[in-house]
Amino acid sequence: MELVEAIILSVLAASTPLLLAATGELVTERSGVLNLGVEGMMIVGAACGFAGAWLTGSIFVGALFGILAGTMMSLIFALMALGLAVNQVATGLALTILGVGLSGLVGAGFVGERITPAAHLSIPGLTDIPLVGRVLFGEDAFVYFSIALVVAVWWFLYRTRAGLILRACGDNHVSAHALGYPVLRIRTFAVMFGGACAGLAGAYLPLAYTPFFIPGMTAGRGWIALALVVFSSWRPGRLVVGAYLFGAVTILQLHAQGWGVGIPSQFMSALPYLATVIVLVLLSRARSGGSTAPAALGTVFVPDR
């Protein structure tokens, strides 16, 4: 029982950064922009988040630093890909390379330092319930926030006019422009939201997951988050399922090694990507008509004035 509870807790912890980053990227992609720089924005968020928390002693300030750093990174992307209409794939990849370098620079002075990690919720009585107590009532604030965020994003996309306009930009930017919507401004906000989420996801790692910063600590989670958006076929509900599934695979991989199961760890690490490919194939076979991806995804838009 103890072991099951421990595994569930570690799966939740491993899934939260994926869920946060993927939620941001989902909104970005729904507006028609493909930002492949998630990994770069995350790692800068991690370095700045740790720096903020170490300097002020406050996890909250650290999280804000992470969000701010991710947003700044995404603004570089927005300037290039939206303002100057540079190819989005190239810009995104460059952003990741930039982010990895920048985080090393920012974080260099903090390697080896420790902070007190984010506190976990504790409600006497509820948190002590065996098995489910700590899972439901004993998490840190990031976990609850990430779930609230997905619900809010779902509500925004499908229940508000602003969300409808955002989806419209992702479906057909020419039409959206013809109807008088400021496509580039809307996309800039979507990219900034994606950056903020990625920065927070990155900050989660040194603030809650491990209480210290090491260079490259995102370890490909940004790429998994990108795969996750495709896996979810751009729908928030499926994103939650996918995030916990991918998180579980990561944890399983660690435990499998511990138990001496004869599956190569490389195979387990590749599972999320393999799952994404399989889902893509299944989706394209299942649907006969409309496209699942935002139709304008990744295409450059220059309004004529």
Next chain:
Amino acid sequence: MQAHQRMFDSTPEGLNSGESPLLRTIGLTKRYGDFLANDSIDIDIWPGQIHALLGENGAGKSTLVKAIYGLIQPSAGEIYWLGERIVLSGPSEARSRGIGMVFQHFSLFDNLTVAENVALGLDGRESFNDMSARLAQVSKTYGLPLDPRREVWQLSVGERQRIEIVRALMQDPKFLILDEPTAVLTPQESDQLFIVLERLKSEGRAILYISHKLEEVKRLCDTATILRGGRKVETCDPRRETAASLARMMVGGEIKEVKAAAGRTTTVPRLVVNDLSLAPGEAHGVRLAHISFELKGGEILGIAGVAGNGQDELFAALSGERLSKDPGTVVIEGIAAGHLSITQRRKLGAAFVPEERLGHGTAPRMKLSENALLTGHAASGMVHRGFIDTAATLKTVDRATETFDVRKAKRDPEAASLSGGNLQKFIVGREILRNPAVLVVSQPTWGVDAGAAAVIRQALLDLATAGAAVLVTSQDLDELAEIADRIAVMFHGRLSAPLAASEATREKLGLLMGGSMLEPKEAAHAVGA
């Protein structure tokens, strides 16, 4: 002031149903770099009138209506709305003042529902439920049925246009702009649209109607303004003009008449399609079902139909861009070719001209000589032992230039630098100079000016006279009537039995384009023809 004076003179007398025009532009100019898309245009729009805006491609019609709808800012000139000078900040301001627009390339969102699409075209002051209720009411009032919950990609072109019109009408516009609304409609669907437009007119609304179809304009419109090269040429009463006189004003000269040679004889079957069926290749594609026809040398077969009914898929199957499992489905010059590649089919004597000029017919950033090589390498002696014979490729460019009057700035420019009409003449010329036994050509004069269109049609007729089999896909029924010997119609991936051109009336073709079947007797007759 001379221009102003002319403006008042140019509105035909007795048509002014109001005291002052609803909308007036004075000296409206839009400049893109050195290029004047609109040069000092004056136009008056009166309530209760349908006003046609005519002109060839590139004459500046779209630029003008975009400026009136607030999509682009004019470089100079003034717009008056109800006598008051306005500067539109964007389409939403135009809409709130009572200007609505139905776009040529629909401004719809394929993966959103009808109701969501309509909501996006409104200003969002009412709740989604109130909007849906009003949508149902408007669509009922004007006889434009729509199912608000369906996603747009599932709908036909006619239904999509209905969304656009309903969306515009829900703003209760005083002035509605329609950009080539009938270009993609069957004749019957067009008639239904005209009923709606007449009704809007009787309600006192003004309509600006852009069209290429002059007969339609004569029938429907009270006033016509003709643009040429970005300038206003004339404002006239289209009912007092002939289609030919309107065309002359648009082109600025006589258009050469296309003539078929007398005594054209048909020879052996050169392109035969047997029961061709093909699953769609992409998400929104059409499934081809049991297509069969036989095309003899010396003959032109026209394929009519509303865009998106499988014409692109048929072209891909004939050209070899998509292969068929059964070789016998496509027979070129007596050889089963369904499984052969494009190059192999070219070697059999076939040539292909796709609809899309840039990106499909040519590589836009490559020179014309290189583009000549791309389709001519297999069978035109441009390659020796794997090396390109540059002189031979340039010779092809020169011959095409000379024979088909291709106008360009230098001997061998990039394909993208040519105008649409000139590039199309080059592409058709490139293929015809290879002396093909079979030519498959899709939308040969789409977006091409009238002069170039006449050259291309004449070239197709001459090729058939020389003994080749020519298959022409077109949405322009007048074009098919002009050059085709027989006309078949594509609908939902099926091809009707061909009708002899003399029997293929607009009504019959229209019914087929809308999916109705002809009487069995008539169809049997058509097969025999």
